[in-house]
Amino acid sequence: MTADLFDAAAMYEDDYLHFFAKGAAPTHGPLVGTAHSDAAGLVWGLLGLEPGMSVLDVGCGHGVMARALAARGCRVTGLDSSAVFLDRAGRDGAADIDYVLGDMRALPDWTDRFDRVVNWNTAFGYFDDDTNRAVLREMARVLRPGGRIAMDLDNLVKFLASYTPSRVTAALDNGDMLVDRHHLDPLTGRFEVERTVIRDGRTRTLVFLKRLFGFPELRDWFGEAGFGAVGGFGEDGKGLTAEHHRMVVTAALQ
Ligand SMILES: C[S@@+](CC[C@H](N)C(=O)[O-])C[C@H]1O[C@@H](n2cnc3c(N)ncnc32)[C@H](O)[C@@H]1O
Secondary structure: OOOOOOOOOHHHOHHHHHOOOOOOOOOOOOOOOOOOHHHHHHHHHHOOOOOOOOOEEEEOOOOHHHHHHHHOOOOEEEEOOHHHHHHHHHHHOOOOOEEOEEOOOEOOOOOOEEEEEEEEOOOOOOHHHHHHHHHHHHHHHHEEEEEEEEEEEEEEHHHHOOOOOOEEEEEEEOOOOOEEEEEEEEEEEEEEEEEEEOOOEEEEEEEEEEEOOOOOHHHHHHHHOOOOOOOOOOOOOOEEEOOOOOOEEEEEEE
């Protein structure tokens, strides 16, 4: 496994849930997750989901999508590398969901197991590009032939148009805040964030990054990983435009 580009454990832990678990109010520009009013309904339609289908949610976080799909009758497995998030998901969960602590770079022995894979809210693009491509191949490996995938990412065109060098990403009534400084690296296509977490009067900083993708590039990556019929949609399920905040890429395993 390749070296991490940032400390995911420092990012995806209790402070993150403190600000985002109930949905923080956007400051300027939509926050991750706030653009979809009915994300599960969107995935349901785009992936042709049916009750009884087996679904793997890669990078399931604290289980919002996993719970919604399980409530609609799917057999859901959620995989995430954050024990803190999975613990929260298990406590929140009424539905029968199989949560697995794991790394998307090396999925378990699940070859051909799932009807559908979901990867939601920018849970892709955390590694160097060879590894990011390998993650796509892992997602392909665990899908049965003809299985389908939906991946939700920032829409690069809109993202760049609304780029700011810094922002207050979340501000709670009690004064707790997330303040982010941004850096775009055109040579790597990475968006790097230096985040200051202000909580209960204490501050700490952390760094995280994500790879930004234009649709044609990611379509080609999906093709290399064995997928076909690659489509791009916005948060409303319509064909992707420059005005959409989110880019949902769907594809079928060949
Ligand atoms: C932006 S969050 C999205 C979470 C969830 N999909 C949602 O919609 O709320 C990204 C998720 O990816 C997970 N993640 C980061 N690196 C990972 C890895 N190497 N393997 C598995 N999950 C990882 C994080 O723990 C986090 O839950």
